[in-house]
Amino acid sequence: xxxxxxxxxxxxxxxxxxxxxxxxxxxxxGILQGIGDDCAVIGPFGDKVLxxxxxxxxxxxxxxxxxxxxxxxxxxxVAVNLSDIAAMGGVPRHLFVSLxxxxxxxxxILNALYEGMKEVxxxxxxxxxxxxxxxxxxxLFINVAVIGEAMTDQVLYRKGASPGDSxxxxxxxxxxxxxxxxxxxxIEAGLADWPSLIKALTRPRPQVEExxxxxxxxxxxxxxDLSDGLVADLGHICEASNSGAEILExxxxxxxxxxxxxxxxxxxxxxxxxxxxxxxxxLITVPAANGPAFERMFKEKGCGPVYKIxxxxxxxxxxxxRPDGTERVLHGVGFDHFKEAGx
Amino acid sequence: xxxxxxxxxxxxxxxxxxxxxxxxxxxxxGILQGIGDDCAVIGPFGDKVLxxxxxxxxxxxxxxxxxxxxxxxxxxxVAVNLSDIAAMGGVPRHLFVSLxxxxxxxxxILNALYEGMKEVxxxxxxxxxxxxxxxxxxxLFINVAVIGEAMTDQVLYRKGASPGDSxxxxxxxxxxxxxxxxxxxxIEAGLADWPSLIKALTRPRPQVEExxxxxxxxxxxxxxDLSDGLVADLGHICEASNSGAEILExxxxxxxxxxxxxxxxxxxxxxxxxxxxxxxxxLITVPAANGPAFERMFKEKGCGPVYKIxxxxxxxxxxxxRPDGTERVLHGVGFDHFKEAGx
Numbered sequence: 148x149x150x151x152x153x154x155x156x157x158x159x160x161x162x163x164x165x166x167x168x169x170x171x172x173x174x175x176x177g178i179l180q181g182i183g184d185d186c187a188v189i190g191p192f193g194d195k196v197l198x199x200x201x202x203x204x205x206x207x208x209x210x211x212x213x214x215x216x217x218x219x220x221x222x223x224x225v226a227v228n229l230s231d232i233a234a235m236g237g238v239p240r241h242l243f244v245s246l247x248x249x250x251x252x253x254x255x256i257l258n259a260l261y262e263g264m265k266e267v268x269x270x271x272x273x274x275x276x277x278x279x280x281x282x283x284x285x286x287l288f289i290n291v292a293v294i295g296e297a298m299t300d301q302v303l304y305r306k307g308a309s310p311g312d313s314x315x316x317x318x319x320x321x322x323x324x325x326x327x328x329x330x331x332x333x334i335e336a337g338l339a340d341w342p343s344l345i346k347a348l349t350r351p352r353p354q355v356e357e358x359x360x361x362x363x364x365x366x367x368x369x370x371x372d373l374s375d376g377l378v379a380d381l382g383h384i385c386e387a388s389n390s391g392a393e394i395l396e397x398x399x400x401x402x403x404x405x406x407x408x409x410x411x412x413x414x415x416x417x418x419x420x421x422x423x424x425x426x427x428x429x430l431i432t433v434p435a436a437n438g439p440a441f442e443r444m445f446k447e448k449g450c451g452p453v454y455k456i457x458x459x460x461x462x463x464x465x466x467x468x469r470p471d472g473t474e475r476v477l478h479g480v481g482f483d484h485f486k487e488a489g490x
Numbered sequence: 491x492x493x494x495x496x497x498x499x500x501x502x503x504x505x506x507x508x509x510x511x512x513x514x515x516x517x518x519x520g521i522l523q524g525i526g527d528d529c530a531v532i533g534p535f536g537d538k539v540l541x542x543x544x545x546x547x548x549x550x551x552x553x554x555x556x557x558x559x560x561x562x563x564x565x566x567x568v569a570v571n572l573s574d575i576a577a578m579g580g581v582p583r584h585l586f587v588s589l590x591x592x593x594x595x596x597x598x599i600l601n602a603l604y605e606g607m608k609e610v611x612x613x614x615x616x617x618x619x620x621x622x623x624x625x626x627x628x629x630l631f632i633n634v635a636v637i638g639e640a641m642t643d644q645v646l647y648r649k650g651a652s653p654g655d656s657x658x659x660x661x662x663x664x665x666x667x668x669x670x671x672x673x674x675x676x677i678e679a680g681l682a683d684w685p686s687l688i689k690a691l692t693r694p695r696p697q698v699e700e701x702x703x704x705x706x707x708x709x710x711x712x713x714x715d716l717s718d719g720l721v722a723d724l725g726h727i728c729e730a731s732n733s734g735a736e737i738l739e740x741x742x743x744x745x746x747x748x749x750x751x752x753x754x755x756x757x758x759x760x761x762x763x764x765x766x767x768x769x770x771x772x773l774i775t776v777p778a779a780n781g782p783a784f785e786r787m788f789k790e791k792g793c794g795p796v797y798k799i800x801x802x803x804x805x806x807x808x809x810x811x812r813p814d815g816t817e818r819v820l821h822g823v824g825f826d827h828f829k830e831a832g833x
Contacts, residue, residue, distance in 0.1 A: 285628030
């Protein structure tokens with residue numbers, strides 16, 4: 148039966164990606180992972196594999212030029228790609244930038260954008276090796292592609308989680324989502340009032356070092372970076388691993404700033420944490436037996452805190468257990484570019 | 491002294507690329523070519539290197555949706571990238587597609603676009619391994635990145651040309667430029683009147699097999715694909731090789747169709763050939779001593795004709811010699827997305 152769907156909006160982003168994922172592989176040798184993880188994995192070349200990821204940032208969809216310094220935008224365009232490399236446990240190596248630029252675009256802003264990109268490249272030892280430049284008739288478009296490397300036996304995929312595995316995240320969640328509400332003017336607050344929330348949104352730090360340490364330890368079973376939102380990204384892990392998950396609400400890492408913000412503006416901090424997106428922390432699943440060693444290693448390596456928020460389960464539902472023991476089923480709806488995010 | 495340049499339009503595409511090409515390399519090991527050739531070259535990995543290229547196509551800049559079937563647009567988006575891999579002598583292997591899509595974009599067109607991309611992927615054994623999908627507030631943006639492979643000692647760069655080398659191209663030039671004039675309505679002709687000119691523009695065939703044979707032969711010194719226009723792309727070879735060139739006007743390969751078209755609409759076929767762009771033929775430089783062997787090999791391998799159009803010279807100018815022996819200096823101005831093309 149022909150589907151009765153006419154526009155990309157009707158179908159939605161994730162369903163569209165699923166629909167185009169058929170008939171993509173013609174020479175399967177040399178491919179360890181195609182569509183369906185944070186990076187494609189090709190190789191091996193000797194004892195290494197290459198990781199490839201690409202992210203597109205669109206003006207007035209992903210960023211608003213007069214609310215974000217161009218330098219920070221450049222930093223973020225690179226950082227979000229490095230986060231995808233981090234999510235597989237790899238080392239980012241080479242970067243490619245495609246820009247579509249409106250005709251009368253100020254050079255000053257372009258230069259600041261490149262300064263930001265190059266600053267992050269420098270910090271992580273990443274080489275800017277090419278790209279493409281075009282005119283745009285409406286707005287700035289930034290596509291960044293990154294190639295990384297990893298040892299073949301030290302790559303972490305989404306598909307490795309098993310029921311019983313503990314779920315960890317590397318830092319507090321929901322701050323970027325709160326920052327976005329401020330930036331979009333949905334909250335009566337100035338940008339300067341909540342600098343750490345704005346910073347969480349506009350200057351995320353990719354967890355490259357943490358990702359490498361986790362992958363190298365051999366203690367984890369799966370990993371993903373939190374870009375679409377905790378529930379959506381955990382949903383990706385569950386889908387790839389054919390499992391479900393249980394999140395303990397009281398274990399969700401909320402920063403004091405987020406709690407103050409939520410109180411002041413009558414927001415639901417748990418909702419921001421579950422559905423917000425753009426946290427760019429890592430979510431890791433760890434077989435229960437490895438949990439103590441994993442937590443110890445994380446502390447010893449100076450990676451900062453790591454938060455156990457729940458566990459992988461049988462079945463395909465993601466449930467959130469409230470402190471009183473009642474629970475609700477979360478549906479895995481994160482940010483879909485063509486649909487409204489649920490809550 | 492601070493330059494008095496304010497917008498990207500003032501500076502121009504090529505000057506902008508030059509301006510951002512500084513401070514790009516932080517870990518030089520494992521990089522054989524960064525910005526400045528058809529592909530970046532990384533490795534070696536064993537006896538192989540990887541080639542990486544990316545091209546951005548913007549609606550109403552590179553294509554007009556209601557004048558080009560979406561399927562052909564998909565084919566071309568892939569083909570122009572394969573052409574860059576061909577220009578280094580490589581084999582295309584993996585493809586990544588980023589799309590920014592207007593909210594109410596018809597699925598029917600998107601599906602046709604992907605069919606076209608997959609068709610070319612299938613024909614060349616290329617795997618579609620990932621990408622990104624975003625909303626766009628204005629128009630369709632297609633960024634394609636391709637990773638190819640080559641034997642380390644069989645890669646051809648732009649920088650290898652030397653004075654005295656013969657210059658060859660693999661096919662007739664200027665047809666795509668003529669097709670563009672028809673498509674844009676600059677000529678009083680219907681799309682159906684000149685199908686081969688329209689096809690040259692909308693369905694270019696990447697010279698992948700030819701590029702491999704040339705690189706493998708060891709007979710050539712440099713290679714590039716003709717995307718920006720003969721003069722502009724030969725200019726890239728000359729710049730990278732620190733040389734000049736002399737083109738013999740009477741040797742430029744003009745198809746009979748182009749000659750008929752030019753006569754009928756009072757166009758300059760030589761101008762279309764020199765400055766037109768989007769031919770996606772290969773331009774190869776060959777040391778004079780290798781010329782006969784090169785031409786023989788091309789014939790024996792069934793690659794079709796190859797046309798000797800001039801030679802590499804000392805100095806930095808590109809000159810065109812007319813049949814009467816007079817000459818003019820060509821300035822290397824091809825298609826700059828932010829400047830008008832000269833003629």
